[in-house]
Amino acid sequence: MLRVIHIASAYVVQFTIMKKKVMIANWKLHPETKREAIKNFRSIKENGKKLRNVETVICSPFVYLNSLSDEVSGHRVQVGAQDVFYENSGSFTGEISPTMLADLKVSYSIVGHSERRALGETNQDVANKVSALIAQSIVPIICVGEQQRDDTNYLSFVKDQVLSGVAEIPKSALPRVMFAYEPLWAIGTSANRSATSKEAQEMKLYIKKVVTDYSSEYGGRVPILYGGSTNPDNTEEFLKDGEVDGLLVGGASLDPDSFTEMLEIANNVTKKLKNT
Ligand code: PGA
Secondary structure (H helix, E strand, O other): OHHHHHHHHHHHHHHHHOOOEEEEEEOOOOOOOHHHHHHHHHHHHHHHOOOOOEEEEEEOOHHHHHHHHHHOOOOOEEEEEOOOOOOOOOOOOOOOOHHHHHHOOOOEEEEOOHHHHOOOOOHHHHHHHHHHHHHOOOEEEEEEOOOOOOOOOHHHHHHHHHHHHOOOOOHHHHHHOEEEEOOHHHOOOOOOOOOOHHHHHHHHHHHHHHHHHHOOOOHHHOOEEEEOOOOOOOHHHHHHOOOOOEEEEOHHHHOHHHHHHHHHHHHHHHHHHHHO
């Protein structure tokens, strides 16, 4: 029964998602205690659940997912994983499977984050993870992005990541995935700078073209987010001028007040766009 409810909720998420901005918190290796994780989640949820135009997802370390999924009520603030393995059982020490995540009512999982790719994750690993997640009705958030902008191959590099990411799923499953464009030079504490909204918009349009060329029927329904040094000061610019469907937020999501401010901005941007 629980499983049926979970599958139904994944479809509700997909049905409503394009009309809302999607704001994903990537907590990375934070916070240090379960107590703090629950406290921060509750604080974000209290505010996030009132915002009708935003889908909020908190991607926490695996060890907190069980406790946080118990805190989920309604669809507006969900729980996500930061990674997953592509097999559902077997001799894979240390791994976490899609079925385990589904059992905890986890609705989303980041895959192919550049910090995982830097530890050896390949495009084929990402494709296998995406396929295994789709089979459990968990939405994969596929991270793509180039190392450097001055590399003349950056568009074909991202195109390869996009197409290989969805190579193991049927085209009809495309509306159940998301892409997050995260240029490596704009991510985390060592970032040189965030992308400009124009750079984010350019890549959003490019990824949209790549997926619609791949499937004219389904490609246009894939949300494309931006991530890399986002904060309350640049949220509106990325969502409005950059025209991205949402943000994947690292550092700024660790402070519930900052992240809540970003959610409120996202909610207002969507409201204004709906009225234009
Ligand atoms: P940042 O991280 O917002 O701290 O740059 C984004 C990410 O790595 O997903």
